[in-house]
Amino acid sequence: MRLLCLSNGHGEDAIAVRILQALEQEGFSQIEALPIVGEGHAYAKLDIPVIGTVKTMPSGGFIYMDGQQLARDIQGGLVQLTWAQIKAVQAWAREGDRFILAVGDIVPLLFAWLSGAPYAFVATAKSEYYLRDEKGWLPRKSWWDDRLERWTDCIFQPWERWLMRRPQCKAVFPRDRITANILKRFDVPAFDLGNPMMDGLAWQNNTTDPSVLTIALIPGSRPPEVYDNWEIILRSLDGLLEHFRKPLQLITAVAPGLDSEKLHQILISYRWKRCEINHYKIGFGEKQATLELAPNRFAECLQRSQVAIAMAGTATEQFIGLGKPAIIIPGNGPQFTSAFAEAQTRLLGASVTLVEQPNQVAGALQSLLSDPDRLQTIAENGHRRMGEPGAAHRIATCLLEKMGS
CATH class of the missing domain: 3.40.50.2000 (Glycogen Phosphorylase B;)
Known part of the structure; x- marks a missing residue:
């Protein structure tokens, strides 16, 4: 056979x-x-x-x-x-x-x-x-x-x-x-x-630092749409430093086939400063955020993060399946359009929060993380919808x- x-x-x-x-x-x-x-x-x-x-x-x-x-x-x-x-x-x-x-x-x-x-x-x-x-x-x-x-x-x-x-x-x-x-x-x-x-989502060093808020950035995997999504996600980060007292650690898994240099150039255009290879920072005084590009480290990216800002299909579903919440933003497509994002809210239920504009992400994130009952509901919902x-x-x-x- x-x-x-x-x-x-x-x-x-x-x-x-x-x-x-x-x-x-x-x-x-x-x-x-x-x-x-x-x-x-x-x-x-x-x-x-x-x-x-x-x-x-x-x-x-x-x-x-x-x-x-x-x-x-x-x-x-x-x-x-x-x-x-x-x-x-x-x-x-x-x-x-x-x-x-x-x-x-x-x-x-x-x-x-x-x-x-x-x-x-x-x-x-x-x-x-x-x-x-x-x-x-x-x-x-x-x-x-x-x-x-x-x-x-x-x-x-x-x-x-x-x-x-x-x-x-x-x-x-x-x-x-x-x-x-x-x-x-x-x-x-x-x-x-x-x-x-x-x-295939296991990560051996599955430890997180509770004193740091780690956010997964998930722009998708298909060029050229992924680069437009990357810009939208970076715009959504404006205001995060003002809303959270914890240090912010941002991580994105760079999918195979993507141009890391293009992601780097977009980061620089949004005032992120490179401190070492694939590591960036932004902020002022004690209010600092770090960002890491993590090529081919998808499972680590999902496991390390407490919440995601996402504009993807399968990757968002996998993050939700770990019992974690995601904020999603409609893009220009061809995949992650307003219609796709709306359908994803039905597929994934309470685990995703849809915002219409990037500048609404910070407020939505703050509201989400300050509600432990909602986070418990999200954890149960994600495991039920995506399975073991x-x-x-x-x-x-x-x-x-x-x-x-």
């Missing part, structure tokens, strides 16, 4: 790799991959061969958020790329004794069905928390969206559920319990095994059973 992993995005690639690592630890190594969006650099870390054609599109994979992004991708060869990838998956599946793991949204799920091979689906993109929480339905700004979703009674549309109910589909792994329970109502073979996003670590191994074990049956 050979396994082909299909994924469609940077975050989806990372989730897929965690599951594939768990499979390899169980002794299964007949694995190949096809990243539908981007070039799938995450797979190279495991030396997993990539089949078919891969290419980075202008949108970075966010065509569903902006019609102009879709037009740019079509001009960049999206239709030809998609067709070539479908044919590659079908050719791979025709060789027999094959199984497909689709990670992401309807696109890899559709590719898996078109292959004719048996498949499983890790549903990373949707959650019932976008529609409801444990207390009931959430209000929506759009009357049409509200009526449509209540009519279908599920975050997944009927055609998505149809793909999940095909005899080829052996298992669906939703990201949380509430979503798994709803899918089971529609006879989907859903398994509540947790969210692989929460794996170990999901990748649980999913891998289930996959091996399905591939052997």
Whole structure:
């Protein structure tokens, strides 16, 4: 039996790799991959061969958020790329004794069905928390969206559920319990095994200094949007020194592929002074704040910080899953727009505070940290919505059973 992993995005690639690592630890190594969006650099870390054609599109994979992004991708060869990838998956599946793991949204799920091979689906993109929480339905700004979703009674549309109910589909792994329970109502073979996003976040030196307020700055991972987000976050820091007596320590994990020099130049333009490599300070007298750029130290960044100022998708969700609060600010996109930020407040509930302007962050942060009851609610909410670590191994074990049956 050979396994082909299909994924469609940077975050989806990372989730897929965690599951594939768990499979390899169980002794299964007949694995190949096809990243539908981007070039799938995450797979190279495991030396997993990539089949078919891969290419980075202008949108970075966010065509569903902006019609102009879709037009740019079509001009960049999206239709030809998609067709070539479908044919590659079908050719791979025709060789027999094959199984497909689709990670992401309807696109890899559709590719898996078109292959004719048996498949499983890790549903990373949707959650019932976008529609409801444990207390009931959430209000929506759009009357049409509200009526449509209540009519279908599920975050997944009927055609998505149809793909999940095909005899080829052996298992669906939703990201949380509430979503798994709803899918089971529609006879989907859903398994509540947790969210692989929460794996791989351990940090050995997990100690924090209570006399210092440490804040994670999470601008995202996709250029060029990340640099615009970085400027917005830096503007939000104005006034923090006036609101807090504790020394402020700011840390941001610089994602692979980002230009550290560009981040440095933006910091200098906002009056931060470099004191050593990747370390900066700002302030006057005893009122000082330090800032550290931490390349490839994502887990440390999340574990060290008590709160985050965030403009990202997956990274914000992982921070929330540790039981910590985040302040989020809408950006100019293509990902972290006002619509995306509003949807994230529904997905993550009490754990995120949405402010419309950067200059509102300091006040929101002060209000948040002065309310211990609210912080306790946030801790419980984050663990409930994002689940406990170990999901990748649980999913891998289930996959091996399905591939052997």
